[in-house]
Amino acid sequence: MIDKVRKLFGLSSRKTGKKLIVSVEKLESRVALLENGRLEEYSVERKTSRNIVGSVYKGKVKNIEMGLKAMFVDIGFEKNAFLHFWDAIPAALDSGIEEIDRRGSKRPRKRITVKDIPSIYPVGSDVIVQVTKGPIGTKGPRVTTNLSFAGRYLVLMPFSDRSGISRKIENQKERERLRKIVRELEIPDGVGVIIRTVGEGQRARYFVRDLRFLLDQWAQVEQLIRAEPAPCRLFEEPDLVGRTVRDFLTEEIDEVLCDDRGSMERMIDMIGQISRRARNRVHHYDGAMPIFETYGVQKQIDDAFHRQVWLKCGGYIVIDETEALVAIDVNTGRNKGGRDVEKTILQTNLDAADEIARQLRLRNIGGLIIADFIDMKSRKDQQAVFSLMKERLNRDKAKTHVLPISQLGLMEMTRQRAQESLSDTIYENCPYCGGRGVVKTSMTTSVELHRTLNTVMRKYQENIHDIRVILNPGVLKRLKEEDEELLVELERRYASRLTFRGDPTFHHEKFIITDANTGAELHA
Numbered sequence: 001m002i003d004k005v006r007k008l009f010g011l012s013s014r015k016t017g018k019k020l021i022v023s024v025e026k027l028e029s030r031v032a033l034l035e036n037g038r039l040e041e042y043s044v045e046r047k048t049s050r051n052i053v054g055s056v057y058k059g060k061v062k063n064i065e066m067g068l069k070a071m072f073v074d075i076g077f078e079k080n081a082f083l084h085f086w087d088a089i090p091a092a093l094d095s096g097i098e099e100i101d102r103r104g105s106k107r108p109r110k111r112i113t114v115k116d117i118p119s120i121y122p123v124g125s126d127v128i129v130q131v132t133k134g135p136i137g138t139k140g141p142r143v144t145t146n147l148s149f150a151g152r153y154l155v156l157m158p159f160s161d162r163s164g165i166s167r168k169i170e171n172q173k174e175r176e177r178l179r180k181i182v183r184e185l186e187i188p189d190g191v192g193v194i195i196r197t198v199g200e201g202q203r204a205r206y207f208v209r210d211l212r213f214l215l216d217q218w219a220q221v222e223q224l225i226r227a228e229p230a231p232c233r234l235f236e237e238p239d240l241v242g243r244t245v246r247d248f249l250t251e252e253i254d255e256v257l258c259d260d261r262g263s264m265e266r267m268i269d270m271i272g273q274i275s276r277r278a279r280n281r282v283h284h285y286d287g288a289m290p291i292f293e294t295y296g297v298q299k300q301i302d303d304a305f306h307r308q309v310w311l312k313c314g315g316y317i318v319i320d321e322t323e324a325l326v327a328i329d330v331n332t333g334r335n336k337g338g339r340d341v342e343k344t345i346l347q348t349n350l351d352a353a354d355e356i357a358r359q360l361r362l363r364n365i366g367g368l369i370i371a372d373f374i375d376m377k378s379r380k381d382q383q384a385v386f387s388l389m390k391e392r393l394n395r396d397k398a399k400t401h402v403l404p405i406s407q408l409g410l411m412e413m414t415r416q417r418a419q420e421s422l423s424d425t426i427y428e429n430c431p432y433c434g435g436r437g438v439v440k441t442s443m444t445t446s447v448e449l450h451r452t453l454n455t456v457m458r459k460y461q462e463n464i465h466d467i468r469v470i471l472n473p474g475v476l477k478r479l480k481e482e483d484e485e486l487l488v489e490l491e492r493r494y495a496s497r498l499t500f501r502g503d504p505t506f507h508h509e510k511f512i513i514t515d516a517n518t519g520a521e522l523h524a
Contacts, residue, residue, distance in 0.1 A: 024260035045240035054237035076231035079140030156214035357392030366417025471511035473502035
């Protein structure tokens with residue numbers, strides 16, 4: 001089925017050229033992954049707000065909430081970290097790996113249950129935790145005791161004796177080869193490893209070198225655990241440039257361009273520890289134009305982050321982020337097609353599925369996502385769109401889960417939310433509209449003003465007969481052109497005089513009613 005989708009969608013199965021564009025400035029660093037000139041991944045890190053996901057802390061249990069089955073841990077932040085009982089059980093969660101016993105058989109171990117947690121971590125006790133989700137909105141970070149340290153090809157789990165291979169590696173012969181490598185690694189007792197997806201096809205010596213590096217890293221953390229009092233940070237995830245080298249720089253990357261010489265040299269040093277040949281792919285950019293402008297990245301960023309995103313077929317999608325979920329609507333737009341309406345709808349939905357998967361990565365959208373595709377009568381067409389969406393989501397580094405299109409034409413999916421979305425990082429609520437995205441019309445404000453004036457003039461009719469109103473010029477224009485007779489009627493009814501003054505600094509919905517003689521504000 002997916003081959004047919006590729007043919008219909010004009011996709012090629014061969015690998016395409018990829019470039020990493022790295023921009024390092026005083027206040028922020030940005031990394032863009034281009035595939036044939038198209039922006040596929042985008043990351044931003046501000047100097048004042050480093051990403052703490054993956055960092056390890058020695059914390060102190062502050063309180064236990066049995067109703068929530070959770071405890072709150074002080075790790076040195078303004079808000080205490082949230083530790084669910086289930087996340088406090090070492091290796092209790094399915095990590096998305098196939099478990100491998102190094103000696104060919106499973107070793108029995110004592111099972112720790114949720115009921116045991118309060119006695120293991122009483123209030124005031126120290127606990128070693130790792131951040132799995134950064135602070136989002138008013139919520140503090142979420143943490144786990146299931147520590148893991150990511151290397152280039154391996155993930156080290158110091159509190160687990162499980163080892164395995166990423167399930168994204170599907171070739172069975174390759175899995176058998178990697179299983180053999182895992183069993184031959186000199187892994188200390190009580191420690192587990194996972195072979196990452198990027199480890200597919202790599203030589204055994206790379207895993208040996210990666211394991212040695214990770215064990216040295218864990219040894220340093222163990223020293224700090226014994227020496228430092230809680231709360232304190234024991235290990236910090238690399239910055240954006242370091243994570244880029246570790247997670248993005250695969251064999252598929254043809255070239256890396258960085259506009260900061262110091263960061264470029266640091267990248268070359270880091271890459272040299274992995275592959276000396278790969279160092280030749282990193283180059284310094286010193287052009288007169290900003291690097292993101294030269295390679296067309298900035299324009300793609302500006303286009304991609306609109307609420308309405310156009311598709312190459314002429315259709316478009318509309319993305320709305322809410323508190324509970326992200327709603328995505330698919331429309332045919334300018335893509336009216338020809339006589340074959342069903343083919344036009346299918347093409348639009350396929351384009352939309354491709355763009356939705358891309359937008360989730362670009363915007364770092366997480367949580368529950370609902371995509372409303374254009375209704376398709378053919379179950380075969382629905383399956384084609386679903387298959388393409390699954391394929392596109394497979395390249396996402398965040399965990400995703402997607403369900404087939406429902407009878408209502410909706411596709412439900414979830415995406416791991418480890419930190420705030422990119423829009424939350426870049427934007428803040430508009431002080432003018434209060435984050436609503438809309439303001440009241442001039443007519444609505446005029447109605448509210450008339451209502452308030454009627455109450456104020458009745459209240460003060462015995463003492464005040466000269467009233468001034470200060471308001472936005474746009475609303476004042478409406479009063480003069482369309483509502484003047486109503487104002488004259490108010491003056492006659494209460495034997496008062498109304499004067500108006502426009503102030504361009506006033507919010508469109510704001511007005512002040514004052515005594516024209518004293519300037520005192522009058523309230524309804």
